[in-house]
Amino acid sequence: MFLAQNLLEALESLTSNKLRSGLTMLGIVIGVAAVIAMLSVGQGASASITGAINEIGTNLIFVIPGGQEDVTVTRPLTMGDARAIADPLQAPSVLLVAPMIQSRVDVTVGGQSHSTQLQAVTADYQQVRNVTLSDGEFINDDQVLGRASVVVLGSDVADNLFGTTVGLVGETVRLQGQPFRIIGVEESKGGSGFASQDDHVTIPLTTAQARFTAQRGGAPDRLDMILAQSVTTEAVPQAVTEIEEILRLRHRVQVGKDDFTTFKQQDILQTAAQITGVLTIFLGGIAAISLLVGGIGIMNIMLVSVTERTREIGLRKALGARRRDILIQFLTESATLSLAGGIIGILLGWFLAWAVGQIATATGNDFTPVVGVDSILLATIFSAAVGLFFGIYPASRAASLQPVEALRYE
Amino acid sequence: MSDCVICLENVTKTYRMGEIEVNALAGVSMRIRRGEAVAIMGPSGSGKSTLMNILGCLDRPTSGRYELDGETVETLNDDALAAIRNRKVGFVFQSFNLLGRATALANVELPLRYAGMRKGRRERATLTLESVGLGDRIRHRPTELSGGQQQRVAIARALVNEPAMVLADEPTGNLDSRSGAEILQLLMQLNRERGTTLIVVTHDSSVAAKTQRVIRLRDGLIEAEYVPGSEPA
Numbered sequence: 222m223f224l225a226q227n228l229l230e231a232l233e234s235l236t237s238n239k240l241r242s243g244l245t246m247l248g249i250v251i252g253v254a255a256v257i258a259m260l261s262v263g264q265g266a267s268a269s270i271t272g273a274i275n276e277i278g279t280n281l282i283f284v285i286p287g288g289q290e291d292v293t294v295t296r297p298l299t300m301g302d303a304r305a306i307a308d309p310l311q312a313p314s315v316l317l318v319a320p321m322i323q324s325r326v327d328v329t330v331g332g333q334s335h336s337t338q339l340q341a342v343t344a345d346y347q348q349v350r351n352v353t354l355s356d357g358e359f360i361n362d363d364q365v366l367g368r369a370s371v372v373v374l375g376s377d378v379a380d381n382l383f384g385t386t387v388g389l390v391g392e393t394v395r396l397q398g399q400p401f402r403i404i405g406v407e408e409s410k411g412g413s414g415f416a417s418q419d420d421h422v423t424i425p426l427t428t429a430q431a432r433f434t435a436q437r438g439g440a441p442d443r444l445d446m447i448l449a450q451s452v453t454t455e456a457v458p459q460a461v462t463e464i465e466e467i468l469r470l471r472h473r474v475q476v477g478k479d480d481f482t483t484f485k486q487q488d489i490l491q492t493a494a495q496i497t498g499v500l501t502i503f504l505g506g507i508a509a510i511s512l513l514v515g516g517i518g519i520m521n522i523m524l525v526s527v528t529e530r531t532r533e534i535g536l537r538k539a540l541g542a543r544r545r546d547i548l549i550q551f552l553t554e555s556a557t558l559s560l561a562g563g564i565i566g567i568l569l570g571w572f573l574a575w576a577v578g579q580i581a582t583a584t585g586n587d588f589t590p591v592v593g594v595d596s597i598l599l600a601t602i603f604s605a606a607v608g609l610f611f612g613i614y615p616a617s618r619a620a621s622l623q624p625v626e627a628l629r630y631e
Numbered sequence: 632m633s634d635c636v637i638c639l640e641n642v643t644k645t646y647r648m649g650e651i652e653v654n655a656l657a658g659v660s661m662r663i664r665r666g667e668a669v670a671i672m673g674p675s676g677s678g679k680s681t682l683m684n685i686l687g688c689l690d691r692p693t694s695g696r697y698e699l700d701g702e703t704v705e706t707l708n709d710d711a712l713a714a715i716r717n718r719k720v721g722f723v724f725q726s727f728n729l730l731g732r733a734t735a736l737a738n739v740e741l742p743l744r745y746a747g748m749r750k751g752r753r754e755r756a757t758l759t760l761e762s763v764g765l766g767d768r769i770r771h772r773p774t775e776l777s778g779g780q781q782q783r784v785a786i787a788r789a790l791v792n793e794p795a796m797v798l799a800d801e802p803t804g805n806l807d808s809r810s811g812a813e814i815l816q817l818l819m820q821l822n823r824e825r826g827t828t829l830i831v832v833t834h835d836s837s838v839a840a841k842t843q844r845v846i847r848l849r850d851g852l853i854e855a856e857y858v859p860g861s862e863p864a
Binding site for chain 1: 684690710716730732744792
C-alpha cells in the first residue's frame with residue numbers, strides 16, 4: 222500500500238459524499254482562518270504600535286514632576302534642573318535636553334477656532350523628538366532667545382484651520398488672541414483620535430513663559446516635562462541614573478522620596494510589546510478553540526463513516542487487509558479532510574487579514590496585518606495534527622473490527 | 632497429506648451468548664484434496680456459516696487443528712490470518728461485496744495491493760477479468776453491471792492471487808436462474824481447467840449436484856458425505 226494510492230482512494234471516498242465532506246471541512250476552514258487572521262492582526266497591531274512608539278524619538282528619557290503617592294512636598298521641575306541635566310560634566314551620558322511646557326490653547330484664524338495642545342520648547346526639541354517638517358523651519362535658538370511670536374503647526378491643526386498643509390509659512394494665527402507667525406508645518410506622524418501625534422502647536426519656550434505662564438500667575442521658571450536623549454541606546458539606564466542623582470541633589474530629597482518621576486521610551490516599548498503579545502496569544506487561543514471544535518466534527522463524521530462502512534471494512538479484511546492497512550486508510554481520509562480544510566482556511570484567513578488591513582486603512586489607521594510564514598506553518602501543522610489526532614480513534618475502531626462480524630453487518 | 636489442501640481435525644467452535652454457550656461446531660474432521668470441488672450443505676443453524684468462516688480463516692476454532700495448504704492456522708494472530716486469507720483464500724459472496732466506488736479493475740486489484748504487489752497489478756487484474764469473460768467491462772463500476780457480471784468481477788477478485796482454494800458462499804443466491812447457472816458453470820470450468828480447489832456453501836441441491844462431493848452438516852456435526860446423485864436418505 223502506497224501513499225499515492227491511499228491518497229487517491231481517500232479522495233475518492235471523500236468526494237463520493239461531497240456535502241458531508243464539505244461541511245466537515247468547513248469546521249477546520251473556519252478554525253484555521255480564524256487562527257491565521259487573529260495572529261496576523263495581532264502581529265500587525267504589534268508592528269503598528271511599535272512603529273508609533275519609535276516615531277516619538279529614540280533613546281528618550283522623560284522626566285515629569287511629582288513622585289510616589291506619599292511624597293507630599295513637590296518641587297517643580299525648573300530651567301535650572303534642565304540646565305544641570307544638560308551639563309556634560311554632571312551627566313555625561315545625556316546628549317540633548319529639551320525642557321517643555323504644555324497647556325491647552327485655542328488657535329483661531331479668520332473666525333475659525335481649534336482647541337489644541339500647546340507645546341513650548343527649545344530648538345533641541347526637534348532633534349530629541351525627531352520632528353520633521355513638511356514645510357518651513359522649526360524654532361531656532363535666536364527665536365528662543367528673542368521670545369519670538371512664531372509657531373510651528375502640527376499637520377492636523379493645519380488641516381483643520383486651513384484645509385491644507387502647504388503654503389502656510391508667513392501666515393498669522395492667533396493663540397489665545399495673540400498673533401503668531403507660522404514658520405513651519407510638521408509632517409504627519411500618524412495615529413488618530415486620542416493617539417494622534419499631529420494635533421498640537423509648538424512655540425518657543427521663552428515666549429510661552431513670558432506670554433502665558435506669567436499671565437496665569439505661576440512660577441515663570443516651572444516646566445511640565447524634561448525630555449533627555451542619551452548618547453547611545455546602551456547608555457539609557459546610565460543616563461537615567463545620572464538624571465535622578467542630579468535631581469535628588471538639587472531637590473534635596475532622599476532615595477525613595479523622589480518628587481519627580483523618570484521613565485524610558487524603552488519601558489513603553491516593552492510594555493506595549495507585552496500587551497500586544499498577550500493580546501495575540503489571547504486571540505489566537507480563542508481561534509484555536511474553534512479549530513478544536515472543527516477537529517471534533519471530523520472525529521464525529523469519521524465515526525459515522527466507519528459505522529456506515531463496516532461491511533466494506535469486513536470485506537477488505539477478508540481480502541487480506543491487515544490492521545495497519547485499515548488504520549492508514551481512515552487516517553489518510555481524516556488527515557486529507559483537515560489538511561484540505563487547512564489550506565482553504567489559510568487562504569481565507571489571509572483574505573480576512575487583508576480585508577481588516579483595508580478597513581483599517583480606509584478609516585485612517587496606519588495598520589498592516591502581517592501573515593507570517595510561521596503562522597502559516599503553524600496552521601498547516603496544527604490542522605494536519607488535528608486530523609490525525611481526531612482520526613485515530615475512529616480509525617482504530619475500524620481497524621479492530623472482527624472480519625466475521627463486520628461482514629455480517631447490515 | 633501433501634495432496635490435501637484442507638485438513639480439519641476435530642474442530643469445535645463455541646460462542647458465548649450471555650450465560651449460554653452455543654456449540655456451533657461440535658467436532659468436525661474433514662479433508663479436501665487439491666483440485667476437488669466440494670459442496671457444504673445443511674439447514675440453517677447447522678454450523679455451515681461457522682465452518683465457512685473457519686475454513687476461510689476469518690475466525691479461529693475454539694479447539695482442534697486446521698491445516699490449510701500446509702500451514703497450521705489455529706495459532707496465528709490477526710495479521711498473519713489476514714496474510715493467509717490474502718494469499719490462499721478467494722472469497723465469493725452471495726451479495727458480491729464489491730466496492731461501489733471503484734471500477735471492476737480496481738476491485739480486482741485490491742487483493743494484489745494488500746499482497747504488497749507493486750508492479751504489474753493492472754496487467755494481472757486485466758488478464759483475470761478477461762478469463763471470466765469481462766475483458767470489455769474493466770472500467771465499469773458495479774452499478775453499471777448486471778448481477779451476473781458483478782459476480783464475475785467477484786470471482787476474478789477471488790482468483791487474482793491464485794489462491795489454494797475458492798470459497799463460495801451461496802454464489803448464485805442473489806441471481807436469477809439463468810445467470811446463476813452461468814456463474815456456476817464458470818466456477819466449475821475454473822475448477823476443471825485451472826485445478827482451483829472449490830468449496831461451495833449452499834442450500835441449493837441443484838448447485839451441489841454439479842460438485843464431486845457433498846458434505847452435509849447438522850447440529851454442528853457432519854451428518855453425511857456422499858457423491859451427488861447417491862444421496863442417502
